[in-house]
Amino acid sequence: MxxxxxxxxxxxxxxxxxxxxxxxxxxxxxxxxxxxxxxxxxxxxxxxxxTKRSLALAVIDEQNARTFAAMSSTDPSPIAMLIQASRGIADLLMSDVVVRAGIRISLEHGVLAGQTSSFYEQWIAGVVDVFRLAVASGEVQTTVSAEALGATLVPYFTGVQLVSNVRSGRADLLPAVATMWEVLVHAVAERPHRERLLGVVSATFG
Known part of the structure; x- marks a missing residue:
């Protein structure tokens, strides 16, 4: 016991x-x-x-704490920081049952919708802040707002990891997230920064 x-x-x-x-x-x-x-x-x-609900919320809260901790990179490049954070979260999804469980139940059960919504709002807000830094530093184009970029990246990553789980039990998660970043860098990074950022993707997921 x-x-x-x-x-x-x-x-x-x-x-x-x-x-x-x-x-x-x-x-x-x-x-x-x-x-x-x-x-x-x-x-x-x-x-x-x-209640079982209170237990599920405790799992989600712990999952939130562990995934938010992955955003601790101190890289001076905002986009590199996001790339490295996504690798940290991908590693957690493959190795940490609390992170996997928290994400699974937050997406599958309606009674937990409020907690789930709060979690994603926090994630989006944090990513938007990083994109604002990226815009200010000239790393990304100004044709799409930081708010739109943050609101797109979070569901993009969520969808990538969910599809990877269905297709391969997340065996292909790292190359799938790397491809996500290659697409994003080509789409939104300013040209002088693209080669460097693609190098960060390769080094982070290689």
């Missing part, structure tokens, strides 16, 4: 829930199964998470 310490127990329950949500989805996963996977009683689980 998991140690009674609240922090360790909570983390074990969130990880166990993520494993079940990632494998089975929100509807099919059971509290009894999650409790068994966490090594705690159902009563102990319910004291921390009164």
């Amino acid at each position: 998991v140690d009674a310490g609240g922090t360790g127990r909570r983390a074990a329950i969130v990880e166990a829930a993520a494993r079940d949500f990632d494998r089975d989805g929100y509807e099919t996963a059971s509290i009894a199964g999650i409790a068994r996977g966490a090594g705690v009683s159902q009563g102990a689980l319910h004291r921390l998470f009164p």
